[in-house]
Amino acid sequence: MNARPEIAVVVSTKNRERRLASLIESLRGQDLDPERFEVVIVDNASTDGTPALLDYERSAGGLSLRLVGNRVDRGTAASRNAGWRAADAPLIAFTDDDCELDPGWLRALLEAANRHPGALLQGRTEPIPRERTALGPFSRTKKVTSLGPFYETCNIAYPRELLERLGGFDAEAFPGWGGEDTDLAWRALAEGADAVFVPEALAYHAVNQLGPAGTLRLALGWSDAMGVLPRHPGIRRHLHHRFFWKRSHELFLFAVLGALLARRVPPAALLAVPYLRQLRGRAAGNPELIAFLPMNDALEMVAAARGGIRHRTPII
DSSP, rough: OOOOOEEEEEEEEEEOOHHHHHHHHHHHHHHGGGGGGEEEEEESSSSSHHHHHHHHHHOSSSSOOEEEEESSOOHHHHHHHHHHHHHSSSSEEOOTTTTEEEETTTHHHHHHHHHHHHTTEEEEEEEGGGGGGGTTTEEOOOOOOOOOOSSOOTTTEEEEEHHHHHTOOTTTOOOSSHHHHHHHHHHHHHHHHOOOEEEEEEEOOOOOOOHHHHHHHHTTTTTTGGGHHHHHHOGGGGSTTTSSSSHHHHHHHHHHHHHHHTTGGGGGGGGGHHHHHHHHHHTTOOOOOOHHHHHHHHHHHHHHHHHHHHTTTTOO
16 A cells, blocks of 8 residues: 655646646656655646646656646636645645756755644745746746745645645635735735745746737736735735835836826926836847837736726725
8 A cells, every 4th residue: 555645746737738748757857756745737628738748647657646637727726726635645835837846846845844844835936047048028937036925836835734724725716817826825824824935945937938919918917916915915015115016117107197297397207217217227228128118017007907996905
């Protein structure tokens, strides 16, 4: 009879066959005995080669791999809930389907869990080294080098008992993506759980190329995430002046006000100077970004304001 695994890795995936294959390869390369961990992958209605890849990986052996299939896209929160509930281990580690894991990742999380029983554990996340040269204004990756405040699920672990007590991710409040991981962690902290940063637990996040249109679509997609603010007012201290999502949003707002007032009060045009200076720095010699970045800032502000109205909380 096999012993109960000590830690489970839970992944929600959709249509990322190539990235998922790299993640599974990195799990096979963990320096932890395979009998000590299990992997649960929730396929969130993929239409590419993901189902075939998962069937192959399960039949290949050498990895305790459990598959959960969704016929429709249930969102990341619901999928992760299905994943950790299907696991057997007392410690649940979450990562993304576009990550690759350092060989010592699981060992570092287990050692930290032994030192800090009952705590949620946040690991360090860096861009995949070989993809760093692709970083740019139309790419997206994640870099986490300190504890919180958003507690991204690309690299975090929870005791199963804590997840059960909290009811897992709130899939009703966060049906899409964004905000569900932050909400879960702040609810855990409110319950008295400790949060510990584990820099030795290293995950590498893909540098995904979105292109201009994809970057603008992403900017508009953050409305649901604003729901964490009324639930957890303490997050506001991590915002710019407690009201602006980003400093560039404040500068953009003053620039627009300056432009509107300049006809009647010409000195008001000076309100745009701080934003223009920041814009030149962000463009870094790429003149095409001078037009793009204000559009991106404006759409982010629309998304934030829309979410703020929906959740009755001031944010822009």
